Amino acid sequence: MTADTIAATASPRSNTRAGANDNRNPGMSLRPEMFLAHAVNRSAAERRAASLVARRSVKKAWQAAWLVNAIRCIDLTTLSGDDTAERVRRLCAKARRPLAPHIVEGLGIAEMGVTTGAVCVYPTMVPHAVRALKGSRIPVASVATGFPAGLMPLPLRLEEIRYAVGEGADEIDIVITREHVLNGNWTALYDEVAAMREACGQAHLKAILATGDLKTLRNVYSASMVAMQAGADFIKTSTGKEGVNATLPVGLVMARALRDYGEATGHRIGFKPAGGMRTAKDALNWQFLMKEELGIDWLSPHLFRLGASSMLADIERQLDHFVTGRYAASSRHAIA
Secondary structure: OOHHHHHHHOOOOOOOOOOOOOOOOOOOOOOHHHOOOOOOOHHHHHHHHHHHHHOOOOOHHHHHHHHHHHHHOEEEEOOOOOOOHHHHHHHHHHHHOOOOHHHHHHHOOHHHOOOOOEEEEOHHHHHHHHHHOOOOOOOEEEEOOOOOOOOOOHHHHHHHHHHHHHOOOOEEEEEOOHHHHHOOOHHHHHHHHHHHHHHHOOOEEEEEOOHHHOOOHHHHHHHHHHHHHOOOOEEEOOOOOOOOOOOHHHHHHHHHHHHHHHHHHOOOOEEEOEOOOOOHHHHHHHHHHHHHHHOHHHHOOOOEOEEOHHHHHHHHHHHHHHHHOOOOOHHHHOOO
16 A cells, blocks of 8 residues: 555645634624524434445545544544643654554555644643644644533633633634523524634634533534634534534534535534544544535545544554554553
């Protein structure tokens, strides 16, 4: 296998640090007519999502290529209460070199310089990540706004954003107030996300909808649309802390919202599923969904991220098998 197969699969754009994309979503005034009349058929969404993964498969070299592309789109994350500077440094080292040298050599991709899409940490860990990633093109992302519940007073959530940006974060993963969605208070949700976008400045805003808490797919579509109208650069399924996190039917509904917003405004917004994804097969399935629903451009890290650090270990294990013909123990491919 050569790098040609991977290059043919990978989107032409390489990783870019946040703020480098000149075509950011400027947002718009709140327009409820874009979502209030939009019905979502759950059964149809579930059937469509199931059909996407049932009728699409890739084998051998092409599967390896899709898995390498998934690595480019992973937000490698540590969000534990016992995070330390040393853990963040190890995570950043893995982000710089996500594959073992013998796998890179076997795939013939040394010149591609494959890295993960970003490293995501808590605000206090941002300076450690910035130092560890200096000289790379890997963005530093930070959760903020009272992650994961988002129930701090709004002024404190905005200050947390400013703190993380001031420490060097390129991207901010914010959490919305779920109550606004459940009560249909779209003005409050819009104002909240718009204020968070302003606090981000040049840093890109990824709006976490916590879809497992939103009860209905119609709420998922509406919350997606409001977040984009308020200026979100990405919409993201979950914190990873909810009882139900990223599912393909939810991803399908959010992808349709992305498509509808793009058709109405001409702006392409990124998408990030997060939580509940652990295997290389999951990485393939989410990429299949994005390609089928939105096209090849959404297989690039500037428009698509995977919030699933544990997934990287299984991807590396599968690529090791492709190169050597043997499965290595999972411990051989630890994240950090």
